[in-house]
Amino acid sequence: MIGERAVNAATSTGHSLHQAVAHQMLGDANSNLGLQTEAIAHMCQALLAFRSLGDTRSESAQLGRIAIAYARSHRFEEAIDRFHEALALDRGRGDRMGEGMNLTNLGVVFQRAKRLSEAITAHTEALAIAEEVGDLGRKAIALGNLAEALRLAGHT
Numbered sequence: 001m002i003g004e005r006a007v008n009a010a011t012s013t014g015h016s017l018h019q020a021v022a023h024q025m026l027g028d029a030n031s032n033l034g035l036q037t038e039a040i041a042h043m044c045q046a047l048l049a050f051r052s053l054g055d056t057r058s059e060s061a062q063l064g065r066i067a068i069a070y071a072r073s074h075r076f077e078e079a080i081d082r083f084h085e086a087l088a089l090d091r092g093r094g095d096r097m098g099e100g101m102n103l104t105n106l107g108v109v110f111q112r113a114k115r116l117s118e119a120i121t122a123h124t125e126a127l128a129i130a131e132e133v134g135d136l137g138r139k140a141i142a143l144g145n146l147a148e149a150l151r152l153a154g155h156t
Helices: 002-013 016-032 036-053 056-072 076-093 096-112 116-133 136-152
Strands: none
Touching: 016 036, 016 056, 036 056, 056 076, 056 096, 076 096, 096 116, 096 136, 116 136
């Protein structure tokens, strides 16, 4: 497979960043093909490489990718745990955009897991961040997600 050859080539360079990106791309491709087990394996390899580089922004993004793959596999608790790890990194860096994105995705996973009060909280926090940073697109997404969570919870 071409993806495996890319990972092998990146590994042969000895550069952690090359390895991380190759595993990340292969993980994303597998996830998009519905091969979540394979995707998670590659994404975890990318995560280790980003951690070895001390790149907490990429580490947070990779944790988010892993969480989405877990959610696609209906492994909601593992997805939620990964999003919490990503949020801790975002908050530690003061990355409000990253925090907002991870809260948005966490809220969606809470909805899928039928944990609606937690979904409402996550979407409310994501909305506040979108307003704070002036991101109208993310604000619209947060409002839509919040409305859906409230509807599912029986609020009219």
